[in-house]
Amino acid sequence: MASQNDKTRKAFRQGELLFVPLNAEEMETLNPRNASYPRWNKLQINVLREGETTGHKHEVMTETPGTATLLAPVSTLLRGLPDMDLIGNKDRMLVAQEPVEVVHPEHRPLKLPKGIFLVVVQREYDEIKARRIID
Amino acid sequence: MYLVSRYAGWGRSFWFNMDSGIVDAHTKDEHLHIKVQNSLIVEQTTQRKDECTTLRYGQHRTTRKGNKTVKQEYFQAGTLQAIRRGGLWKRQTGISLCGNEGTVECYSTSGGAYGKEIFKYDNGVVGYVASRWRKKLHVIRSDGKRWMVIQGQASLNRGTVAARLDLKMSDLGLSSIMRGNSWNVTVYDTDGITVVTQGDVKNRQKQGKWLENGKQTYYISGVQVSRELYEDGPDKWDAHEVLSIPNAQLRCSLLNRMGYDKILERVKHKVVDVSNDGGQLLEVEAGLTGDSIRGLDKTMRLVKVICPSTKQTYVLRVPPQIQSYQQARQWTFGLREASIRDGARLELVKET
Numbered sequence: 022m023a024s025q026n027d028k029t030r031k032a033f034r035q036g037e038l039l040f041v042p043l044n045a046e047e048m049e050t051l052n053p054r055n056a057s058y059p060r061w062n063k064l065q066i067n068v069l070r071e072g073e074t075t076g077h078k079h080e081v082m083t084e085t086p087g088t089a090t091l092l093a094p095v096s097t098l099l100r101g102l103p104d105m106d107l108i109g110n111k112d113r114m115l116v117a118q119e120p121v122e123v124v125h126p127e128h129r130p131l132k133l134p135k136g137i138f139l140v141v142v143q144r145e146y147d148e149i150k151a152r153r154i155i156d
Numbered sequence: 157m158y159l160v161s162r163y164a165g166w167g168r169s170f171w172f173n174m175d176s177g178i179v180d181a182h183t184k185d186e187h188l189h190i191k192v193q194n195s196l197i198v199e200q201t202t203q204r205k206d207e208c209t210t211l212r213y214g215q216h217r218t219t220r221k222g223n224k225t226v227k228q229e230y231f232q233a234g235t236l237q238a239i240r241r242g243g244l245w246k247r248q249t250g251i252s253l254c255g256n257e258g259t260v261e262c263y264s265t266s267g268g269a270y271g272k273e274i275f276k277y278d279n280g281v282v283g284y285v286a287s288r289w290r291k292k293l294h295v296i297r298s299d300g301k302r303w304m305v306i307q308g309q310a311s312l313n314r315g316t317v318a319a320r321l322d323l324k325m326s327d328l329g330l331s332s333i334m335r336g337n338s339w340n341v342t343v344y345d346t347d348g349i350t351v352v353t354q355g356d357v358k359n360r361q362k363q364g365k366w367l368e369n370g371k372q373t374y375y376i377s378g379v380q381v382s383r384e385l386y387e388d389g390p391d392k393w394d395a396h397e398v399l400s401i402p403n404a405q406l407r408c409s410l411l412n413r414m415g416y417d418k419i420l421e422r423v424k425h426k427v428v429d430v431s432n433d434g435g436q437l438l439e440v441e442a443g444l445t446g447d448s449i450r451g452l453d454k455t456m457r458l459v460k461v462i463c464p465s466t467k468q469t470y471v472l473r474v475p476p477q478i479q480s481y482q483q484a485r486q487w488t489f490g491l492r493e494a495s496i497r498d499g500a501r502l503e504l505v506k507e508t
Contacts, residue, residue: 032503
């Protein structure tokens, strides 16, 4: 969450994935409860992202089943956070009702506190437009 | 002990002190039975369908299915659920390995660490003996023939090795079983002689020549590549082509094999900015020739970053107007260029 004095926002990172904590107001902006159409769909899996070449997955692990939910945008180019790029179809939202651990075979486990996170894939320039990193 | 009810509705929640007694709670499919002595919970029983688990703090936890005991765990006296030291601390039946069921027995060291795990099929054949001291893990089929040999130390924990072996996964689940970052695996056919899968894992990534289900495959830092690319070797690779590979993982693999310095020797470049942590912002000539380059950038701005977990060098392309390493890094995080210039930034509190 961005502090009022400067535009610095805290985030966590595992490999190419960035976990940006959201407050209730930002969550409401990204996923309004009274929206005329759903902007995010609930996923029934715990996989945040799967490597195209290695098949290695970033997975969300919880102590108690059902305490973490993953959401995927229903369409691309949804409005993102202030100062940040539009939401891409590879981006996710993670709602953790208790501390969770994100695991990946090549990276050390990342412990995240309870909260809501926008999970953004790092991007790269490809001359025409920025694209999400393919791994 | 206090018994507290929450979320029952306004004025309906309660709490009261309890010194000794029994608490019974029922839901549609679960029955919870708690015994309290001298204000402490001493025993907790959970009954669900035909499964019943009894937990006696500081003593044991037993799970029964019907009349059969399927799991027993023993705890160190004076603790709540720490494993019992210096002997058998868990016995679990009905565990499947290579399509057959058996029993796992887990032993601890005198210091209370996970020491040894033995899997025995129901027909009496020993499936494996995994211990923290052994540098090789042999896994045997129920007919006594070899199934798998893994060079490397197994990492023992509360879950069993048998439950973590997963043939559906490309790494057979070994990432969660092995301690350290490097191991070698050999999988044998049902005859116990013919090798069907064999290869090395280095830094938790498949490396070099692999035999996979009888087929020869080639890996560079976890990425499967063609035989040609693998055998040609880094000396024959075109540095511009390597830097232009769209897949970041494959680009990283080839870049690390070729060597970052060697790549830079072969392309015209200038260092635009450097950081304290070894990162760089580079401008590299794209190496484009011919008539088909209209509209394409003749130079590429690349930011070199080092992954804190794998220590591998990654090179990501950033827009040509980016002027500093920090700006480039922030841009890859998804911040808009104008916002970065206005001072917006993401501060990473934890990276793995």
